[in-house]
Amino acid sequence: MTETVTVRVQRYRPEEDTAPWEQSFEVPYSEDLSILDALNQIKDQQDPTLSHRWSCRMAICGSCGVMVNNEPKLSCKTFLRDYREQAAVTVRALDNFPIERDLVSDISGFIDHLETVQPWLIRSEEQPVSAGAYPQTPEQMQRYAAFSQCINCGLCYAACPQFGRDPAFLGPGALALAQRYNLDSRDEGAAQRMQWLNAGEGVWSCTFVGYCSEVCPKDVDPAAAINRGKVASDINYAVNLLNILRGKDDA
Amino acid sequence: MRRSHEPVAWSLFGAGGMLLAFIGPGLVLTTALLPWLAADDPQATHAAIGALLAHPLGKLLVLACVALPLFHTLHRIYHGLHDLHLPAPRLPLQLLCYGGATLLSAVTGWWLLQV
Ligand code: SF4
Ligand code: FES
Numbered sequence: 001m002t003e004t005v006t007v008r009v010q011r012y013r014p015e016e017d018t019a020p021w022e023q024s025f026e027v028p029y030s031e032d033l034s035i036l037d038a039l040n041q042i043k044d045q046q047d048p049t050l051s052h053r054w055s056c057r058m059a060i061c062g063s064c065g066v067m068v069n070n071e072p073k074l075s076c077k078t079f080l081r082d083y084r085e086q087a088a089v090t091v092r093a094l095d096n097f098p099i100e101r102d103l104v105s106d107i108s109g110f111i112d113h114l115e116t117v118q119p120w121l122i123r124s125e126e127q128p129v130s131a132g133a134y135p136q137t138p139e140q141m142q143r144y145a146a147f148s149q150c151i152n153c154g155l156c157y158a159a160c161p162q163f164g165r166d167p168a169f170l171g172p173g174a175l176a177l178a179q180r181y182n183l184d185s186r187d188e189g190a191a192q193r194m195q196w197l198n199a200g201e202g203v204w205s206c207t208f209v210g211y212c213s214e215v216c217p218k219d220v221d222p223a224a225a226i227n228r229g230k231v232a233s234d235i236n237y238a239v240n241l242l243n244i245l246r247g248k249d250d251a
Numbered sequence: 252m253r254r255s256h257e258p259v260a261w262s263l264f265g266a267g268g269m270l271l272a273f274i275g276p277g278l279v280l281t282t283a284l285l286p287w288l289a290a291d292d293p294q295a296t297h298a299a300i301g302a303l304l305a306h307p308l309g310k311l312l313v314l315a316c317v318a319l320p321l322f323h324t325l326h327r328i329y330h331g332l333h334d335l336h337l338p339a340p341r342l343p344l345q346l347l348c349y350g351g352a353t354l355l356s357a358v359t360g361w362w363l364l365q366v
Contacts, residue, residue, distance in 0.1 A: 161334065199252035204261075207330045230261060237258035250254075 122189025172222030274348025
């Protein structure tokens with residue numbers, strides 16, 4: 001008889017359930033079975049009504065985030081073999097977001113925050129295409145390279161207690177992305193991004209819990225990005241204060 | 252979004268932490284442990300500390316060593332209580348923590364001016 005593993009999956013179908021509940025499935029075990037493979041096995045072989053998100057199956061698209069035994073994980077990068085010691089594996093939708101259906105959470109709050117920080121190269125004057133690329137040395141690239149690895153999976157938002165308590169907080173991913181562009185030598189948009197960092201809902205909501213960096217599947221280290229953002233915002237505050245003293249407007 | 256005034260608290264917090272990390276152990280050693288363990292003339296030690304407190308720069312140093320760690324500690328406690336979900340409105344807590352640090356710093360400053 002093939003060995004099986006118990007996978008307890010959160011179910012929530014808004015048209016018939018008033019609250020999320022848990023359903024157990026037995027999945028044939030193999031060494032190389034990821035949580036995503038297990039969910040697909042359940043959907044294909046046992047219950048086609050199960051809803052979950054995924055696409056690339058290789059930790060690139062960022063769409064398969066779920067809570068596995070209470071920890072935010074990419075289901076394609078997490079393997080059943082690592083839970084062999086435990087009686088069952090529990091999978092539910094990402095914490096801190098509203099549930100849309102079963103394992104699918106509504107991450108639009110996170111996406112809105114990403115857009116807020118204007119995560120693209122901002123130039124005061126675009127140079128014509130004929131002028132060629134904007135050159136950058138490897139050293140200049142190193143300044144932001146780690147922060148540019150983000151795949152927008154939202155795991156850090158599921159990990160962040162401050163985002164859980166106040167969804168207006170821009171949160172780890174968006175603030176790391178703001179830093180990614182502020183530190184890019186080709187970018188000239190730092191001044192206009194600072195207003196978001198400077199706000200109470202910006203870097204100052206963070207109390208340096210650090211769990212975001214622990215769960216990040218891409219080693220982006222958003223907690224470090226936020227702390228660097230705090231230094232930048234601190235300097236910005238002092239400069240603004242000096243400007244006010246010299247008779248300029250409060251920026 | 253409005254600019255937060257948290258940088259004021261965070262700067263004091265950072266300065267206090269830095270000060271504690273760099274000269275805290277040395278301070279404990281020279282003011283609390285060495286006089287007991289190594290000095291054979293407690294009165295000379297007392298006079299030396301007195302001379303330090305008599306000098307304006309000495310007063311400033313002592314004020315910094317008391318006030319900044321106070322702000323550091325109470326800032327951390329204030330945010331720690333928030334993280335522990337203390338069901339209290341923010342304003343009275345802010346008054347208690349930052350007001351307390353300010354008051355104790357002022358008392359220290361006043362006392363330093365008396366010696
Ligand atoms: S910072 Fe890391 S955890 Fe957060 S969204 Fe980006 S890749 Fe995911
Ligand atoms: S399926 Fe794309 S990141 Fe997991």
